[in-house]
Amino acid sequence: MAKDKGITVKKDEDMPEWYSQVILKSELADYSPVKGCLVMRPYSYAIWQKLMDFFNELIFSVGVENAYFPMFIPESLFAKESEHAKGFAPEVAWVEKKEEHEERLALRPTSETIMYDSYAKWIRSYRDLPLIINLWCNIIRWEVKDVKPFLRSREFLWQEGHCVYETQEELHKETLQYLEFYRQVAEDLLAVPVIKGEKTEKERFAGADNTYTIESFMPDGKALQMGTSHDLSQGFAKSFNIEYLGRDEKFHAPWQNSWGISTRMIGAMVMMHGDDKGLVLPPKAAPIPVVIVPIIFEDTKKKVLAKAKEIQKATKGKLDDRDHYSAGWKFNQWEMKGVPIRIEIGPKDVEKDQCMLVRRDTGEKVPVALKDIKKTVSDTLETMQKDMLDKARKKMESMIDSSDNWEDFQKKTKDKMVRVKFCGEPECEENIKAETGGVTSRCQPLEGADPTGKCFKCGKEAKMDMYFSRNY
Amino acid sequence: MAKDKGITVKKDEDMPEWYSQVILKSELADYSPVKGCLVMRPYSYAIWQKLMDFFNELIFSVGVENAYFPMFIPESLFAKESEHAKGFAPEVAWVEKKEEHEERLALRPTSETIMYDSYAKWIRSYRDLPLIINLWCNIIRWEVKDVKPFLRSREFLWQEGHCVYETQEELHKETLQYLEFYRQVAEDLLAVPVIKGEKTEKERFAGADNTYTIESFMPDGKALQMGTSHDLSQGFAKSFNIEYLGRDEKFHAPWQNSWGISTRMIGAMVMMHGDDKGLVLPPKAAPIPVVIVPIIFEDTKKKVLAKAKEIQKATKGKLDDRDHYSAGWKFNQWEMKGVPIRIEIGPKDVEKDQCMLVRRDTGEKVPVALKDIKKTVSDTLETMQKDMLDKARKKMESMIDSSDNWEDFQKKTKDKMVRVKFCGEPECEENIKAETGGVTSRCQPLEGADPTGKCFKCGKEAKMDMYFSRNY
Numbered sequence: 001m002a003k004d005k006g007i008t009v010k011k012d013e014d015m016p017e018w019y020s021q022v023i024l025k026s027e028l029a030d031y032s033p034v035k036g037c038l039v040m041r042p043y044s045y046a047i048w049q050k051l052m053d054f055f056n057e058l059i060f061s062v063g064v065e066n067a068y069f070p071m072f073i074p075e076s077l078f079a080k081e082s083e084h085a086k087g088f089a090p091e092v093a094w095v096e097k098k099e100e101h102e103e104r105l106a107l108r109p110t111s112e113t114i115m116y117d118s119y120a121k122w123i124r125s126y127r128d129l130p131l132i133i134n135l136w137c138n139i140i141r142w143e144v145k146d147v148k149p150f151l152r153s154r155e156f157l158w159q160e161g162h163c164v165y166e167t168q169e170e171l172h173k174e175t176l177q178y179l180e181f182y183r184q185v186a187e188d189l190l191a192v193p194v195i196k197g198e199k200t201e202k203e204r205f206a207g208a209d210n211t212y213t214i215e216s217f218m219p220d221g222k223a224l225q226m227g228t229s230h231d232l233s234q235g236f237a238k239s240f241n242i243e244y245l246g247r248d249e250k251f252h253a254p255w256q257n258s259w260g261i262s263t264r265m266i267g268a269m270v271m272m273h274g275d276d277k278g279l280v281l282p283p284k285a286a287p288i289p290v291v292i293v294p295i296i297f298e299d300t301k302k303k304v305l306a307k308a309k310e311i312q313k314a315t316k317g318k319l320d321d322r323d324h325y326s327a328g329w330k331f332n333q334w335e336m337k338g339v340p341i342r343i344e345i346g347p348k349d350v351e352k353d354q355c356m357l358v359r360r361d362t363g364e365k366v367p368v369a370l371k372d373i374k375k376t377v378s379d380t381l382e383t384m385q386k387d388m389l390d391k392a393r394k395k396m397e398s399m400i401d402s403s404d405n406w407e408d409f410q411k412k413t414k415d416k417m418v419r420v421k422f423c424g425e426p427e428c429e430e431n432i433k434a435e436t437g438g439v440t441s442r443c444q445p446l447e448g449a450d451p452t453g454k455c456f457k458c459g460k461e462a463k464m465d466m467y468f469s470r471n472y
Numbered sequence: 473m474a475k476d477k478g479i480t481v482k483k484d485e486d487m488p489e490w491y492s493q494v495i496l497k498s499e500l501a502d503y504s505p506v507k508g509c510l511v512m513r514p515y516s517y518a519i520w521q522k523l524m525d526f527f528n529e530l531i532f533s534v535g536v537e538n539a540y541f542p543m544f545i546p547e548s549l550f551a552k553e554s555e556h557a558k559g560f561a562p563e564v565a566w567v568e569k570k571e572e573h574e575e576r577l578a579l580r581p582t583s584e585t586i587m588y589d590s591y592a593k594w595i596r597s598y599r600d601l602p603l604i605i606n607l608w609c610n611i612i613r614w615e616v617k618d619v620k621p622f623l624r625s626r627e628f629l630w631q632e633g634h635c636v637y638e639t640q641e642e643l644h645k646e647t648l649q650y651l652e653f654y655r656q657v658a659e660d661l662l663a664v665p666v667i668k669g670e671k672t673e674k675e676r677f678a679g680a681d682n683t684y685t686i687e688s689f690m691p692d693g694k695a696l697q698m699g700t701s702h703d704l705s706q707g708f709a710k711s712f713n714i715e716y717l718g719r720d721e722k723f724h725a726p727w728q729n730s731w732g733i734s735t736r737m738i739g740a741m742v743m744m745h746g747d748d749k750g751l752v753l754p755p756k757a758a759p760i761p762v763v764i765v766p767i768i769f770e771d772t773k774k775k776v777l778a779k780a781k782e783i784q785k786a787t788k789g790k791l792d793d794r795d796h797y798s799a800g801w802k803f804n805q806w807e808m809k810g811v812p813i814r815i816e817i818g819p820k821d822v823e824k825d826q827c828m829l830v831r832r833d834t835g836e837k838v839p840v841a842l843k844d845i846k847k848t849v850s851d852t853l854e855t856m857q858k859d860m861l862d863k864a865r866k867k868m869e870s871m872i873d874s875s876d877n878w879e880d881f882q883k884k885t886k887d888k889m890v891r892v893k894f895c896g897e898p899e900c901e902e903n904i905k906a907e908t909g910g911v912t913s914r915c916q917p918l919e920g921a922d923p924t925g926k927c928f929k930c931g932k933e934a935k936m937d938m939y940f941s942r943n944y
Contacts, residue, residue, distance in 0.1 A: 030593070032589075034577065038542070042537035045540055067512055068629060069511050114504070121502070122502075137610070142570055
């Protein structure tokens, strides 16, 4: 962003433009010459790496192993589970055939079908279960809607986990366990609060019996689906002839789930925390948690730089000692990039054996004695991680409401997430979406749902206690 | 490999069949329903992860950052550097167009063209240099030759680094530095000895001024190119209009290199070290360095298992306490999977406060006092890592020869790597390949090359001191 100015719009006045500028100017990402595709620059890839490390640690602790499957899916395999094929068909991209006799190949929009073909070969007996494999890979979906960096693009990075179990009980328990891991990624790493819930029949993954989701609510009044865990029941197992010899010496279809999160998580974090100066990164997700900017004057340069280096050593921060940029320019740049803590040190500070510590989230600036800097930085990073989640949660809660009638619902869903009693019928849901110009069901919370009563829209018996809102 | 037998052929009698069996039966990989594509099962992906971690540490130490670029390359971009486009054209796969007016998109066979389009936007002044970005990604090359797991397939995983420098000196130095990192991956991690060298004009990367390589020589008498680092000079910079404002206030084309290694590294390791019982993994690359197999009899089960658990704790090994498999079956399985150290412990060992330690590479079996097990395991792993490289190097050196005439060369290249004085002419090289049925130039070693003399084939003035052999 060398010669660029800061962000030219306010976040709460024009969030789409703000989002686009902050992503480009913080150097998280760039547009590419390929329509609908994004360049993840090193700054966003470093965040993605942190997310991968964080999530790998969680899943390894329960025995998940990573693997890699081909990105090409033969058309015949792709078509095996009919609901799945129908659901994904519009967004699948295909490879131009090289030889006429070869089968048409899809570029994976998700890997169920290519993986379960192998699973059918590998699974013989209950001793082979559970089979639990995760992939980190690129996914291709030829979306028709507008692309938006990290939120919606033709190619994106994600992980997809695919488990096979002996019993339905195990399936159910583990499907929710992966959802809980997703909550931890969102809240504990990215400081983005979420609601854990269950999707309606209409919003389920194509081919699933049930889809669980973590949903967050962005400051502009739209929900963002951040991760999903699907109960596939025995549908795919039956379509792909996956069978195991049980403890009873008979053959059974096993139970399956699949679950995924993507680089969309990064988009949620940007929208949730960013401000008019740029990104604000939660410390645990920040590639650079601390930056040290010395205030240089020719006559005191040596002394100030020596102290700055001591601070760098103590805090493991990044020392910005470039001499062709002014301190003020550097402050702006590191604010744009959302670095959680900035430490300033000038000749006057050196005289007082102190430095100035500036928090990116609050802008608070306090002097800190040099001898305390290590501990103060470490405490501040911890506090900031917690504060950012708390603040975001309060913000989100202030945007959640409930309703019991259609007129009130229409008003509130302009910019809020609204909880209602709902019949759960796809047709009623379709009507709601059409008549509001885009309000969709988000989820029925896993905790505290009470579906008794009448549907707020059609008056039929309610079957779900549902959040609705506009969404990304 | 539950019910399968061991490998049914000997490595030195039928290496292709041996290779295929060892890969499948050790569960490194599996064939997929997609022609020419491989499933990397968790066991090989764990090795790949170790390689990624090892290599990331090396490149991060010199300031490389990871990023991600789209896998789609618009035809017009792909065509910009003509040599490059010509070289890759036969193996490029394309996406079926969704809309007639859209440009045709290639699936990346390598990412120079898509990356350098962004580089041209990002580089303005010498202050933006060096620009050093690495990608871990999947690559698509529609190879016409036979596919072979890890060695040649339509899709594979790799890393590709792309650097831009101010000066040619820096370029040259760093291009060789990445080659040295590749030597470290091959030799220090995978215990596969290599020769560092320079390719002929004919064998260069399409669009490069010079290609450096690490070449190894497999036990069946074929060379394997394991990694390459390309001096791209200013060719791509000029084709993609990459320019920077120099310290002299004038615009210049910068200097570039690119460098890559792939999952092929895993194939080399398998071929180099495996034996008739299966894989033999060097300790540093082994997902499971130590396995503990208790010898269970009903009456002493408790005592033996308790000691086995102590050993597990001390060695951080994997305890194989499955009770539906016999100890003998387990020995075979862990030998097939190449686990470096197996520890056996039975009731008689418990009485003597000892266990048996078995080295996978030598088969050597020694008793070890339980109190010494931690240190002995750690020392043995270290020795084994070194021994495996030494043994492989000796084997490789015994298969390297030299020659000064065509007749002798033809005989020796049946199963050896042969060093000759060579004119370096593409036409002469083409003749050598055609007349021998496949012998190709491998590299001129970086150290000790002496190109003086006459070409062993055509008699012209020699320009290179070159290794030739058959190859994978």
